Amino acid sequence: MFIRSIGFAAIAGSAMSAVAPADTAPDEAHRFIRVSEDSVGRADSYAFPPGGSRVHSESVAGSTEKFALDGAGVERTAMTPRKRSGSGYRDGSANGPAGRPQLPDLLNEVAAPPPWKVAGVDYYVGAPQDIAFKDPAAAALPSGAKLDRATVFVVEAGVVLDGYDFSLHGGMAIVVQSGASVTIKNSRFVVGANAIAPINALAGSGSLTIENCTFDGAAINTVLNALVNYNGDGVFLYRYNFMENTSSDAIDFGEGTYSPIVQYNLFEAQGFDPAAHADTIQYYKGVATDTVFQFNTIYQPQEGEGAEGPQMIQLQAQGGGVITNATVTNNTMMSSN
Numbered sequence: 001m002f003i004r005s006i007g008f009a010a011i012a013g014s015a016m017s018a019v020a021p022a023d024t025a026p027d028e029a030h031r032f033i034r035v036s037e038d039s040v041g042r043a044d045s046y047a048f049p050p051g052g053s054r055v056h057s058e059s060v061a062g063s064t065e066k067f068a069l070d071g072a073g074v075e076r077t078a079m080t081p082r083k084r085s086g087s088g089y090r091d092g093s094a095n096g097p098a099g100r101p102q103l104p105d106l107l108n109e110v111a112a113p114p115p116w117k118v119a120g121v122d123y124y125v126g127a128p129q130d131i132a133f134k135d136p137a138a139a140a141l142p143s144g145a146k147l148d149r150a151t152v153f154v155v156e157a158g159v160v161l162d163g164y165d166f167s168l169h170g171g172m173a174i175v176v177q178s179g180a181s182v183t184i185k186n187s188r189f190v191v192g193a194n195a196i197a198p199i200n201a202l203a204g205s206g207s208l209t210i211e212n213c214t215f216d217g218a219a220i221n222t223v224l225n226a227l228v229n230y231n232g233d234g235v236f237l238y239r240y241n242f243m244e245n246t247s248s249d250a251i252d253f254g255e256g257t258y259s260p261i262v263q264y265n266l267f268e269a270q271g272f273d274p275a276a277h278a279d280t281i282q283y284y285k286g287v288a289t290d291t292v293f294q295f296n297t298i299y300q301p302q303e304g305e306g307a308e309g310p311q312m313i314q315l316q317a318q319g320g321g322v323i324t325n326a327t328v329t330n331n332t333m334m335s336s337n
Contacts, residue, residue, distance in 0.1 A: 089116035089330065091295050092123075092264030096240055097186070097212045099124030102266060103299065106334065118332050119240075119297045120266030126214040126242030127188045133165035136172055144180065150194050151175055154182045157206055162186050167216070170194040178204030181234065185211040189227070190218060191247075197224040203255050207234030210241060217246040219272035226252035226282070236260045244268040249279045257287045268299045279311045285319040291326035300335040 093116075102120045107113040119125050127133075136152055144156030150172045152161070159182040166172040171192030176182050176199075189198035198215055201208050208230055215227050226249035230236050233256045243250050243265070250267050253260060262281060271278025280298055298312045312333045317323045 089295075091116040091330070092119065092240065093117035096123040096125055096264065097128040099126065099129035102126070102242060102268070103297075106299065107332075114330070114332050116295065116330060119264045119295060120242065120268075120299075121297060121332075125212075125240045125264060125266050127186055127212060131163055131186055133188060134163055135168055136164045136166060137169055139164070145182075150196065153177060154180045154205075157181045159183070160185070164188075166190075166198060167192065171196060171198075171218075173197060174199050176201040176205040176208060176232065178202055179206070181206030181208065181232075183209040183211070184213060185209070186213070188214045190216040191220045191222060191227070192218065195220055195222050197222040197229060198227050200224060200229045201232045203231045205232035205234075207236070208232060209235075209237040211237070211239050213241045215241065215243040217244070217272075219245050219247055221247045221273055224252070225249050228252070229254065230258065230260075231256050231286070233257050234259075236262075238262045238265065240264050242266045242268075245272065246270045246278060247273045249282050251281045252279075253281070253283045253286055253288060255285045257289075259290045260288060261292045262294075262296060263292065264295050266297045266299070269301055270298075279314045282314055283317055283321050283323055285321045287322045287324075288317075288326075289324050291315070291323065291328075293326075293328045294330050296331045298331065298333045 096119075101122060101124050104121060106121050107118065117123055137147060141147060141152065142159055142161065144154060144159040145161060146153050146155060150169055152166075152172065152174045154161075154174060154176045157180055159180065161174065161182060161184045163185075164187045166174070167188050167190035171190055171194045173194075173196040174182070174184065184199065191198065199208075199210065210228065217227050227243060227246055228238070228251045230251070231254040236253070236258050238251065238261070244267075246269070248271060250270060251262070260281070267280050270280065280296075281293065293313065293315075300312070312335075313328060313331065315323060315326055315328060
């Protein structure tokens with residue numbers, strides 16, 4: 001396995017040594033982690049409140065900003081957050097969908113935030129907020145897609161599912177059958193009473209693209225371990241999506257030969273099942289080549305969930321699988337514990 005570079009990362013509770021930037025004195029509200037050089041050769045430090053599940057902000061007289069740290073219950077005056085221009089980084093911000101970022105205040109208390117624009121913080125990801133969704137059970141489906149109760153089966157190659165609300169009717173799912181391939185975009189998924197995983201690409205299926213989609217696992221267990229499951233052969237492209245409240249994993253790769261590309265996404269609150277060891281991505285069996293995992297945001301606000309806590313980035317070939325030529329870089333991670 002070859003990893004070209006590890007970019008900016010901040011992990012609460014990390015075993016890495018804590019180092020404060022030279023121009024910033026550490027205090028009781030921050031912990032600093034120095035990480036390796038990013039893709040443009042700069043080493044950065046990251047500071048975060050040790051107990052806060054979120055950092056909230058409010059405007060007061062004189063444009064001063066105050067931030068409440070949830071976990072510690074401390075309110076203090078903070079400097080104006082540094083604006084990240086994104087100059088020099090292909091951070092995806094120029095092509096994100098329409099909408100207000102989900103966590104605009106997340107990095108306000110960070111003394112040295114990432115120099116690139118952060119998904120879900122500086123720009124919105126997920127299903128466009130100005131879209132009128134279609135009901136998959138009422139609107140026409142494209143050729144090659146067939147509805148059976150709460151599941152849309154993709155049975156042909158080249159199908160595009162665009163602008164559907166799969167949160168309806170108790171939570172709907174997409175199953176991609178052998179020989180079929182699909183692009184899923186601008187759509188919404190919520191696990192509901194049906195308790196079925198939103199997307200499952202079966203063995204023998206082709207490439208799968210998921211863009212500009214919102215997933216809410218609602219902390220509900222499903223038969224499958226992840227909200228998105230891929231066992232096909234081809235390119236797995238997952239970009240500009242927002243996923244939250246998973247019972248266990250976010251994305252699982254199984255049998256097949258594939259090239260996963262996971263970019264410009266926000267993953268928030270994973271592993272609500274007390275027995276879960278939640279992974280943002282997991283490899284089990286299969287042959288993965290040319291993995292790209294970059295410019296993603298992983299935020300774990302809740303404490304005490306899962307058997308061992310979430311594994312924010314996993315790059316391990318399990319079950320006899322193989323991973324070659326993987327690139328993991330420029331991801332932003334924050335945890336409350």
